Amino acid sequence: QVQVVESGGGLVQAGKSLRLSCVASERTFENTAMAWFRQGPGKEREFVAAIWRNSGQTTYSDSVKGRFSISRVNARYTVYLDMNNLKPEDTAVYYCARLPYWPPRGTQIMGSWGQGTQVTVSS
Numbered sequence: 001q002v003q004v005v006e007s008g009g010g011l012v013q014a015g016k017s018l019r020l021s022c023v024a025s026e027r028t029f030e031n032t033a034m035a036w037f038r039q040g041p042g043k044e045r046e047f048v049a050a051i052w053r054n055s056g057q058t059t060y061s062d063s064v065k066g067r068f069s070i071s072r073v074n075a076r077y078t079v080y081l082d083m084n085n086l087k088p089e090d091t092a093v094y095y096c097a098r099l100p101y102w103p104p105r106g107t108q109i110m111g112s113w114g115q116g117t118q119v120t121v122s123s
Contacts, residue, residue, distance in 0.1 A: 004096050009117030012086055020081040020117060022096030030054070030074035033099040036081045037107055038092035039116075048094070049081060050104045059103055064090075086121045093118050 008020040026032070035050035049060045049070040058070050069082040079096055093116040097109035 004098075004114040006094060006096055006114055006117040009094060009119045011120045011122065014087055014121055014123050016086055016121075017082070017084045018086065018119060020083065020094055020096075020119070022079045022081075022114075024077045024079070024096075024098070026077065029077040032110075033102050033104075034070075034072060034079045035097055035099050035104055035109070036070060036079070037095045037097065037109075038090075038119075039095070040089070040092040043092075045095070045107050047104055047107060050099060050102075051079065052102060057102075083119070086119075088121045088123045091119060091121050 003025045004022050006022050012018055031053055033050060033052050036048040037045050038048050039045040047061055048064055049068055051058045051070045051072050055072055067085045072079045095113055095116040098111055100108060100110040
């Protein structure tokens with residue numbers, strides 16, 4: 001079963017930046033659309049950003065558009081999420097996952113969720 005490992009989270013002040021990384025254990029990574037999701041305290045998990053197989057297409061939730069950027073390096077089986085101008089409402093556990101559909105459909109993913117990485121933004 002394909003596994004993903006997220007990293008890069010931490011505690012930052014509002015307005016600062018963080019880069020999250022997600023490494024997948026799959027040789028067919030380059031044929032898979034990938035996405036980032038998040039779950040804030042007391043909230044449901046929500047979609048954040050997604051990227052098509054060859055980086056040709058990306059899509060973002062309205063809440064992060066213009067501040068976050070998703071990218072991938074297929075040779076490293078890695079997806080990144082660059083988060084700029086962070087806000088306290090971005091506080092959440094961030095997860096990456098493979099997508100079964102394009103464009104993304106809610107929080108539908110292929111396989112199971114990873115452990116996630118905690119991002120905490122202080123005001």
